[in-house]
Amino acid sequence: MAEKDRLFGEEVGDRCAAPSWDELAASDSRPVPRFLREDTYRNLGSEPLSTDRYTCPTFFRKELERMWPRVWQFAAREEELIEPGSVVLYENAGRSYLVTRQADGSVRAFHNVCLHRGRKLRTANGRVGEFRCPYHAFSWNTDGSLRHIPCRWDFPHIDDQKMQLPEAQVARWGGFIFVKDEEGGPSLEEFLGPLPEHFRRWQPERRYTSAWAAKVVPANWKAVAEAFMEAFHVIATHPQIMPFTGDANSKYNLYGDNVNLAITPFGTTSPHLEGAGLSEQEVMNAFLKYNGRVVPPNASITVPEGQSARRVMGDFNRFRFGEMAGEDLDHASDAEVQDALTYNVFPNFSPWGGFSPSVVYRWRPWPDQDHTLMEVRVLTPVPAGQQIPPAVPMRQLEADESWATALGVLGGILDQDMGNLPHVQTGMKASKNKELHLGNYQEIRIRHFHQTLDKYLADDKE
Numbered sequence: 001m002a003e004k005d006r007l008f009g010e011e012v013g014d015r016c017a018a019p020s021w022d023e024l025a026a027s028d029s030r031p032v033p034r035f036l037r038e039d040t041y042r043n044l045g046s047e048p049l050s051t052d053r054y055t056c057p058t059f060f061r062k063e064l065e066r067m068w069p070r071v072w073q074f075a076a077r078e079e080e081l082i083e084p085g086s087v088v089l090y091e092n093a094g095r096s097y098l099v100t101r102q103a104d105g106s107v108r109a110f111h112n113v114c115l116h117r118g119r120k121l122r123t124a125n126g127r128v129g130e131f132r133c134p135y136h137a138f139s140w141n142t143d144g145s146l147r148h149i150p151c152r153w154d155f156p157h158i159d160d161q162k163m164q165l166p167e168a169q170v171a172r173w174g175g176f177i178f179v180k181d182e183e184g185g186p187s188l189e190e191f192l193g194p195l196p197e198h199f200r201r202w203q204p205e206r207r208y209t210s211a212w213a214a215k216v217v218p219a220n221w222k223a224v225a226e227a228f229m230e231a232f233h234v235i236a237t238h239p240q241i242m243p244f245t246g247d248a249n250s251k252y253n254l255y256g257d258n259v260n261l262a263i264t265p266f267g268t269t270s271p272h273l274e275g276a277g278l279s280e281q282e283v284m285n286a287f288l289k290y291n292g293r294v295v296p297p298n299a300s301i302t303v304p305e306g307q308s309a310r311r312v313m314g315d316f317n318r319f320r321f322g323e324m325a326g327e328d329l330d331h332a333s334d335a336e337v338q339d340a341l342t343y344n345v346f347p348n349f350s351p352w353g354g355f356s357p358s359v360v361y362r363w364r365p366w367p368d369q370d371h372t373l374m375e376v377r378v379l380t381p382v383p384a385g386q387q388i389p390p391a392v393p394m395r396q397l398e399a400d401e402s403w404a405t406a407l408g409v410l411g412g413i414l415d416q417d418m419g420n421l422p423h424v425q426t427g428m429k430a431s432k433n434k435e436l437h438l439g440n441y442q443e444i445r446i447r448h449f450h451q452t453l454d455k456y457l458a459d460d461k462e
Helices: 009-015 021-026 057-070 188-192 195-199 221-226 239-244 280-290 309-325 404-430 444-458
Strands: 073-077 086-092 095-101 107-111 146-148 167-173 176-180 207-217 251-255 259-264 340-345 349-353 358-365 372-381
Touching: 057 444, 073 086, 073 095, 086 358, 095 176, 167 188, 188 195, 195 340, 195 349, 207 404, 221 358, 221 372, 221 404, 221 444, 239 280, 251 444, 259 444, 280 309, 309 372, 372 404
Parallel strands: none
Antiparallel strands: 073 176, 086 095, 095 107, 107 167, 167 176, 207 372, 251 259, 259 340, 340 349, 349 358, 358 372
């Protein structure tokens, strides 16, 4: 018996009443990549977490001081910086950066602070020929070198070389641009672990941001991120998707300290609905109604007698996504064209794998331990040889605007998640015992996340 099965004790039989993801992969109509079939789960213990991790200002300050400056953070996509002089303003955890395309095509990130009197140089994205402070007109070239000081005669004590804008480290992978504030530590390749190898097959660099929405959520950034680390919540939060979602049969893998993966199968009924007697056509109909990420609106697909909704959906999406990407996807497994392959990179970056238009999550404390800016992007494939279009601008949703207004069916699912989170934050503040108890398997990614966080917080550099 596998380690993860032993964890379930008497409930193993219930969990396996429907095919596990590994069993579905074994019967897939195409070979599933080996890296998805491998099992890298490991037992990380069962100790409760303290609610102080989410509610305590002191804990939050430790994160700002000891963790955020030392991790690689997803700051921008290449298609946001099409031309030299293009600037993306990336702000997080009390720091502000100007991520800037250089004349030679490279990307650099400068601290967004005027070295005269401390005003932010910019408060928005754009394309510029210089960074000019709106307060006293001190200016810098887009390579960070000092350009102009008004009334230069009054600053004989200033050395131009020492007025270079301070920089953060920049590294790029798969169309994603990352920044890291402190020098040293792992390279981006080391930090990402197996992610680039896994995603080589899906080519995220040949995609562009086709939809992008954000909203401030009244909950701690970790609580918001954790709402997307497990499928355990489907039974209560998203019951409408259970007819085509194998929630309790999801697979969870861990890679090093920084990366983990959840694979939730679609086109198969939740084991919580065992005995519901759903036909394959009913499974398909629910799939078409509630999974706007991988099916077109108002689509109608008939499941032939003797075939499964999962396999028919796989055939449909192989053709559709192949046309979208301008390539033959006959080799793509059913899993890669419909399942949720949700990767997490510590601390706040979650790109989905597969051949379908993919989702990317990002979470930032905004601005304190009780609020989070959550962003959701959709990356759409671009055929080889065609120019990558510019990213659509981020749509900032107001407090009374729903995610569905910006992201359709996908947004409707997010609205259900958001309905929980404010009450999670207030509930943790009201907790008597201040303890949170995690499942050993289905919530392993949350425990993995916190154990990595603890390694940063325990390393007191003072």
